[in-house]
Amino acid sequence: MSVHPGKGVVATSLVQTYATGRKLWGRAEGFRAVNGVSLTIAEGETLGIVGESGSGKSTLGRMIAGIEAPTGGSVTFWGEHYARVGTPQWRSQRRQVQVVFQNPAAVVDPRWTIHAQVREALTTHERLASSEADDRAQAMLVMVGLGTMGRRLPHQLSGGQLQRAVIARALVLHPRLVVCDEAVSALDVSVQAQIINLLLELRERLNLSLMFISHDLSVVRHISHRVGVMHNGELLEIGDSAALFDNPRHAYTRRLLSAIPADTPRKRKQRDAAAVRFVTTPPKTPIQP
Ligand SMILES: Nc1ncnc2c1ncn2[C@@H]1O[C@H](COP(=O)(O)OP(=O)(O)O)[C@@H](O)[C@H]1O
Ligand SMILES: [Mg+2]
Structure with a gap:
């Protein structure tokens, strides 16, 4: 195999x-x-x-x-083994694999807007002109269906919307692998279906x-x-x-x-x-x- x-x-x-x-x-x-x-x-x-x-x-x-x-x-x-923590190769690998967990509220910063959090994920790994970072964060929010919600704070979103924001933050780096660990388990059945459809599309x-x-x-x-x-x-x-x-x-x-x-x-x-x-x-x- x-x-x-x-x-x-x-x-x-x-x-x-x-x-x-x-x-x-x-x-x-x-x-x-x-x-x-x-x-x-x-x-x-x-x-x-x-x-x-x-x-x-x-x-x-x-x-x-x-x-x-x-x-x-x-x-x-x-083709590569995971590198030792802190090395440049480790940094590059960190952006190529992302993890989405069950509870989105636990992994976002309550004081930051959704847009700022997606943008920050990007600028941690790439040196970008400010306007380009803004644009790419916004494009990613559009892709997950939160195009009009970038200015909101986490507590102003529903559980499903917050999980979309977490997915946007994970995917803005264009990872190769995403590990979803019970990523929809805490959501209502109809919202689960929406998030799964979103993942299928992405x-x-x-x-x-x-x-x-x-x-x-x-x-x-x-x-x-x-x-x-x-x-x-x-x-x-x-x-x-x-x-x-x-x-x-x-x-x-x-x-x-x-x-x-x-x-x-x-x-x-x-x-x-x-x-x-x-x-x-x-x-x-x-x-x-
Ligand atoms: N960091 C840890 N330290 C000690 N035991 C752990 C740790 N993580 C998981 N376990 C134990 O390993 C087993 C498998 O856990 P886990 O991988 O979380 O299972 P699952 O995700 O299928 O519920 C459980 O018995 C759990 O208690
Ligand atoms: Mg588990």
């Missing part, structure tokens, strides 16, 4: 061990939050990651994004690779080309989205599917009412089997 050499992400045998504090025979006992996970994400591909709370999804996402170094195994990002326009982590399978299903199932730190199975959902190989995946939380009739109706147009077009670079 491989992606085009030098393009996309290749993770090999990733392990993350956290100290538990307890000692066994004088040696600190470690807890393996992620235990030997290998996967690839091609350029332009969306890989969904599902699994119950505590299965290691976020830990895996942090290692893939290079925020946290693995205890074992390796990640290559467009994925096409910017040729993004996405790692889309969620405990909500019904969300992951529609946005992902392939889906991986995490359980107790391990990747139980990974495969083409439709095939995995229609014909799960693992008993655990079948159990997970039969318990899809957001697919109650009421939620399905809400989703339809929101006129969701989920599209999963193939990524531009072919995915290897």
Whole structure:
């Protein structure tokens, strides 16, 4: 299993061990939050990651994004290993991978306008004339549907609008990879659909690779080309989205599917009412089997 050499992400045998504090025979006992996970994400591909709370999804996402170094195994990002913190190569890698979390209010500065925050992300990485920075920040806000809201402060936006602002701030740098960790989980179903449609649209326009982590399978299903199932730190199975959902190989995946939380009739109706147009077009670079 491989992606085009030098393009996309290749993770090999990733392990993350956290100290538990307890000692066994004088040696600190470690807890393996992620235990030997290998996967690839091609350029332009969306890989969904599902699994119950505590299965290691976020830990895996942090290692893939290079925020946290693995205890074992390796990640290559467009052919390079993640560089040591603080080096010039690290700085350049930092703009190429962005992470969007569940709670947008926690990651914005409450005193700054939305426009200022998007602009600041840009000027941190690029030396730009003031007017150009303004224009590019504004263009990005237009792209996420907040063209008229740049002057607002975070508390003047709804949860969905604030998540759009966070997405604008992440994407203004034109990253290669965006890791979305429960990025829509806190939003109403109709707003979830809007944000997912936005991500699908931006994925096409910017040729993004996405790692889309969620405990909500019904969300992951529609946005992902392939889906991986995490359980107790391990990747139980990974495969083409439709095939995995229609014909799960693992008993655990079948159990997970039969318990899809957001697919109650009421939620399905809400989703339809929101006129969701989920599209999963193939990524531009072919995915290897
Ligand atoms: N920084 C950390 N220190 C210690 N334990 C952690 C840390 N991060 C996660 N864990 C533990 O690792 C396991 C997996 O967590 P996580 O990756 O957050 O799972 P998920 O995102 O699937 O809910 C959990 O048991 C969690 O308590
Ligand atoms: Mg998590």
